[in-house]
Amino acid sequence: MNLNQQIECWLTSCKHDLKKKDRPFITLAYAQGLDGSITTRQGNSxxxxxxxxIQLTHQLRSLHDGILVGIETILADDPQLTVRExxxxxxxxxxxxxxxxLPPTAKICKHPDKTCWILSLSEDKENIHDIAKILAFESENQKLVPLDKAMKKINEMGINSLMVEGGATVITAFLNAKIVDAVVITITPWLIGxxxxxxxxxxxxxxQLPSLNSLRYGTLEEDLIIYGRLKYGEVLAC
Ligand SMILES: NC(=O)c1ccc[n+]([C@@H]2O[C@H](COP(=O)([O-])OP(=O)(O)OC[C@H]3O[C@@H](n4cnc5c(N)ncnc54)[C@H](OP(=O)(O)O)[C@@H]3O)[C@@H](O)[C@H]2O)c1
Structure with missing residues (x-):
């Protein structure tokens, strides 16, 4: 089996093992340089x-029901989040x-077959319902979307597996919430600082810090792919 096949088998079996948790199975997948940087400066693409x-990223997208990013990633990269490769x-x-x-001009608003879902604290903005489906949540601190409620809601709406692609604020928030089940990190040969x-x-x-349980790895051209189930201390997230 090549690396793509190995990762697909592994991920399929991880998803199968998930015990019902009132949330989707969550995979964190992103690319970084050797020093852990995902970009040069926040907001740069x-x-x-x-x-x-990139093909692996698109393969991973195809293996999940949903794909999630933070608004800053939309503003910086304007990704399509589709399976093209x-x-x-x-x-x-x-x-x-x-x-x-979310700007109405964002590529995600011109998705070929799906209306984008926005997890938000607010429902009312002119014309927003023309470009996206809004899921509004109440938050105790009124600053960020409560991840526990949001994950429960999208799970109820049929998202049983979710790929979280970034950026850093979102990656850190999911890790702090201890709801990441699996990680696929592409390590590229750059030192970015x-x-x-x-x-x-x-x-x-x-x-107590998160770590990979039985770390696996392989290479794709010059990139190193590290993947595995995530555990927090001794405990697996699922
Ligand atoms: N190398 C890679 O694989 C990769 C992948 C993705 C992105 N990137 C890069 O990462 C950068 C963007 O990352 P970023 O850290 O600035 O922003 P981000 O993680 O994309 O988005 C963070 C924003 O999401 C919103 N948010 C709402 N609820 C949240 C919650 N519960 N937890 C966390 N965020 C929540 C907040 O904005 P509001 O307060 O307005 O809601 C928050 O500021 C860009 O430069 C992009 O190019 C790299």
Whole structure:
């Protein structure tokens, strides 16, 4: 089996093992340089992955019901979040966007077969319902979308597996919420000295920090792919 087949088998079996948790199975998948940077500066767009790693990303998208990014990633990269470099279905695009900043010109609003879902704290903005489906949540701190409620809601709406593609604020929030089940990280040969994928985790002790359970790896051209189930201390997320 080549690496793409190995990752697909592994992910399929991980998803199968998931015990019902009132949320989807969650895979974190992103690309970083050797030093952990995902881009040069926050808000800059940087195409890090090689051709084969991009194919893997599209394959991973096709293996999930939904794909989620933060609004800053939409504003910086304007991604389509579709499956173009692999054969398979497009996942449901979902954006964390508390204040409904999604621009109507975003490519995600011109998706070929799905209306984008916005996880938000607000419902009312002129014409927003023409471009997206708004799922509004109440939040205790009124700043960010509560991930527990949002994951429960999208699970009820049929999203049983979710790929989280970034950016850093979202990656860190999912890790802090301890709801990441699996990780696929593409490590590219660059030293970027830029904006890091993970920062400010709430835990400080090694015994509580997230780590990969039985780390697996392989290479695609010059990129190293590291993947595995995530555990927090001794406990697997699912
Ligand atoms: N290399 C890669 O694989 C990769 C992948 C993706 C992105 N990127 C890069 O990452 C950068 C963007 O990352 P970023 O850290 O600035 O932003 P981000 O993670 O894309 O988006 C963060 C924003 O999402 C909103 N949000 C709402 N609820 C949230 C919650 N519960 N938790 C976290 N965020 C929530 C917040 O904005 P509101 O307060 O307005 O709601 C927050 O500021 C860009 O430069 C992009 O190019 C790289």
């Amino acid at each position: 940087l195409g890090l992955s090689g051709k084969h790693s 692999w054969q398979g279905n497009n996942p449901q695009p979902i954006v964390l966007d508390s204040q409904l900043r 830029g904006y890091k994928a993970v920062s400010n985790l709430d835990e400080t002790s090694l015994s």
